[in-house]
Amino acid sequence: MLAMKNLFLLLLVITFQSCQSQNKEPKNMNSNSKKTEAQWKAELTPEQYEVLRNKGTERAFTGEYWDHFEKGKYVCAGCGNDLFTSDTKFDSHCGWPSFDKAIKGSVVYVQDLSYGMVRTEVLCAKCDGHLGHIFDDGPKETTGQRFCMNSVSMKFVPETK
Numbered sequence: 001m002l003a004m005k006n007l008f009l010l011l012l013v014i015t016f017q018s019c020q021s022q023n024k025e026p027k028n029m030n031s032n033s034k035k036t037e038a039q040w041k042a043e044l045t046p047e048q049y050e051v052l053r054n055k056g057t058e059r060a061f062t063g064e065y066w067d068h069f070e071k072g073k074y075v076c077a078g079c080g081n082d083l084f085t086s087d088t089k090f091d092s093h094c095g096w097p098s099f100d101k102a103i104k105g106s107v108v109y110v111q112d113l114s115y116g117m118v119r120t121e122v123l124c125a126k127c128d129g130h131l132g133h134i135f136d137d138g139p140k141e142t143t144g145q146r147f148c149m150n151s152v153s154m155k156f157v158p159e160t161k
Protein backbone atom coordinates (compact mmCIF):
# COMPACT_ATOMS: atom_id res chain seq x y z
CA MET A 1 0.00 0.00 0.00
CA LEU A 2 2.85 2.33 0.89
CA ALA A 3 4.53 1.57 -2.43
CA MET A 4 1.36 2.50 -4.28
CA LYS A 5 1.21 5.78 -2.44
CA ASN A 6 4.82 6.56 -3.27
CA LEU A 7 4.21 5.76 -6.92
CA PHE A 8 1.26 8.08 -6.98
CA LEU A 9 3.31 10.86 -5.43
CA LEU A 10 6.07 10.28 -7.97
CA LEU A 11 3.61 10.52 -10.83
CA LEU A 12 2.26 13.75 -9.40
CA VAL A 13 5.75 15.20 -9.24
CA ILE A 14 6.54 14.13 -12.81
CA THR A 15 3.30 15.60 -14.12
CA PHE A 16 3.95 18.83 -12.28
CA GLN A 17 7.51 19.05 -13.57
CA SER A 18 6.59 18.45 -17.18
CA CYS A 19 3.87 21.11 -17.05
CA GLN A 20 6.34 23.52 -15.58
CA SER A 21 9.01 22.97 -18.21
CA GLN A 22 6.46 23.27 -21.00
CA ASN A 23 5.38 26.66 -19.72
CA LYS A 24 8.93 27.91 -19.57
CA GLU A 25 10.20 26.38 -22.80
CA PRO A 26 7.35 25.64 -25.15
CA LYS A 27 9.72 24.36 -27.88
CA ASN A 28 11.48 21.89 -25.64
CA MET A 29 8.62 19.46 -25.16
CA ASN A 30 10.64 16.55 -23.88
CA SER A 31 12.65 18.74 -21.45
CA ASN A 32 15.86 16.81 -22.04
CA SER A 33 17.97 19.70 -20.84
CA LYS A 34 16.44 19.24 -17.40
CA LYS A 35 17.97 15.80 -16.96
CA THR A 36 20.46 15.42 -14.15
CA GLU A 37 23.90 13.97 -14.72
CA ALA A 38 22.76 10.88 -12.80
CA GLN A 39 19.85 10.43 -15.19
CA TRP A 40 22.14 10.79 -18.20
CA LYS A 41 24.55 8.29 -16.69
CA ALA A 42 21.74 5.78 -16.28
CA GLU A 43 20.40 6.27 -19.82
CA LEU A 44 23.56 6.50 -21.90
CA THR A 45 26.26 3.91 -22.48
CA PRO A 46 29.60 4.76 -20.78
CA GLU A 47 31.01 5.74 -24.21
CA GLN A 48 28.04 7.99 -25.00
CA TYR A 49 28.21 9.59 -21.56
CA GLU A 50 31.93 10.30 -21.91
CA VAL A 51 31.45 12.17 -25.19
CA LEU A 52 27.99 13.74 -24.84
CA ARG A 53 28.24 14.87 -21.22
CA ASN A 54 32.00 14.98 -20.53
CA LYS A 55 32.97 16.37 -23.95
CA GLY A 56 35.24 13.45 -24.70
CA THR A 57 36.37 12.48 -28.18
CA GLU A 58 36.26 9.00 -29.63
CA ARG A 59 39.47 7.75 -31.20
CA ALA A 60 39.78 8.39 -34.93
CA PHE A 61 38.70 5.53 -37.21
CA THR A 62 37.03 3.68 -34.33
CA GLY A 63 33.48 5.07 -34.53
CA GLU A 64 30.54 3.49 -36.26
CA TYR A 65 29.95 6.21 -38.86
CA TRP A 66 33.27 7.69 -40.06
CA ASP A 67 33.11 5.39 -43.13
CA HIS A 68 29.34 5.08 -43.36
CA PHE A 69 27.55 6.49 -46.41
CA GLU A 70 24.02 5.13 -46.47
CA LYS A 71 21.01 7.32 -47.14
CA GLY A 72 19.21 8.61 -44.09
CA LYS A 73 19.67 10.98 -41.22
CA TYR A 74 21.77 11.24 -38.10
CA VAL A 75 20.00 12.05 -34.84
CA CYS A 76 21.34 12.93 -31.39
CA ALA A 77 22.12 9.81 -29.35
CA GLY A 78 21.07 11.68 -26.23
CA CYS A 79 17.64 13.01 -27.20
CA GLY A 80 16.80 11.97 -30.79
CA ASN A 81 17.05 15.50 -32.19
CA ASP A 82 17.58 15.48 -36.01
CA LEU A 83 21.13 16.72 -36.62
CA PHE A 84 22.40 15.90 -40.11
CA THR A 85 21.14 14.38 -43.35
CA SER A 86 23.28 11.90 -45.26
CA ASP A 87 23.49 14.17 -48.33
CA THR A 88 25.62 16.64 -46.33
CA LYS A 89 28.08 13.95 -45.25
CA PHE A 90 31.41 13.81 -47.02
CA ASP A 91 34.55 11.72 -46.85
CA SER A 92 37.11 13.86 -45.02
CA HIS A 93 39.59 11.02 -44.32
CA CYS A 94 39.94 12.34 -40.79
CA GLY A 95 38.49 9.29 -39.05
CA TRP A 96 35.35 10.97 -37.76
CA PRO A 97 32.00 11.43 -39.50
CA SER A 98 32.10 14.78 -41.29
CA PHE A 99 29.31 16.97 -42.60
CA ASP A 100 29.32 20.31 -44.41
CA LYS A 101 25.99 21.45 -42.98
CA ALA A 102 23.76 20.81 -39.96
CA ILE A 103 19.96 20.73 -40.10
CA LYS A 104 18.77 24.28 -39.39
CA GLY A 105 18.39 25.01 -35.69
CA SER A 106 19.57 21.57 -34.63
CA VAL A 107 22.91 22.57 -33.12
CA VAL A 108 24.44 25.42 -31.14
CA TYR A 109 28.03 26.65 -31.10
CA VAL A 110 30.28 27.43 -28.16
CA GLN A 111 33.88 28.63 -28.15
CA ASP A 112 36.15 25.93 -26.76
CA LEU A 113 39.56 26.97 -25.43
CA SER A 114 40.55 23.57 -24.00
CA TYR A 115 43.87 21.87 -24.79
CA GLY A 116 45.48 25.21 -25.72
CA MET A 117 43.44 25.46 -28.93
CA VAL A 118 40.74 27.83 -30.09
CA ARG A 119 37.97 25.69 -31.47
CA THR A 120 34.24 25.91 -31.90
CA GLU A 121 32.36 23.21 -30.11
CA VAL A 122 29.11 21.89 -31.57
CA LEU A 123 26.33 20.99 -29.14
CA CYS A 124 22.88 19.52 -29.63
CA ALA A 125 20.43 22.42 -29.44
CA LYS A 126 17.93 20.32 -27.51
CA CYS A 127 19.93 18.51 -24.83
CA ASP A 128 23.28 20.40 -24.86
CA GLY A 129 25.05 17.12 -25.60
CA HIS A 130 28.59 17.48 -26.97
CA LEU A 131 28.71 16.35 -30.60
CA GLY A 132 32.12 17.50 -31.85
CA HIS A 133 33.73 20.59 -33.36
CA ILE A 134 33.34 22.67 -36.49
CA PHE A 135 36.28 23.69 -38.69
CA ASP A 136 36.52 25.86 -41.79
CA ASP A 137 38.41 23.37 -43.94
CA GLY A 138 35.33 21.70 -45.39
CA PRO A 139 34.47 21.31 -49.10
CA LYS A 140 34.90 24.69 -50.84
CA GLU A 141 32.24 23.87 -53.44
CA THR A 142 29.54 23.76 -50.74
CA THR A 143 29.79 25.54 -47.37
CA GLY A 144 33.52 25.29 -46.68
CA GLN A 145 32.66 23.99 -43.25
CA ARG A 146 33.54 20.66 -41.66
CA PHE A 147 31.41 19.42 -38.81
CA CYS A 148 33.76 16.90 -37.23
CA MET A 149 31.44 14.73 -35.17
CA ASN A 150 31.72 11.76 -32.86
CA SER A 151 29.89 8.66 -34.09
CA VAL A 152 28.96 7.79 -30.54
CA SER A 153 27.03 11.07 -30.14
CA MET A 154 24.71 10.15 -32.98
CA LYS A 155 22.38 7.45 -34.19
CA PHE A 156 21.79 6.74 -37.86
CA VAL A 157 18.21 6.40 -39.06
CA PRO A 158 18.00 4.86 -42.56
CA GLU A 159 15.77 6.50 -45.12
CA THR A 160 12.45 4.73 -45.57
CA LYS A 161 10.73 4.62 -48.92
Ligand SMILES: [Zn+2]
Nearest residue numbers: 076079124127
Ligand atom coordinates in the same frame (compact mmCIF):
# COMPACT_ATOMS: atom_id res chain seq x y z
ZN1 LIG B 1 20.41 15.97 -28.07
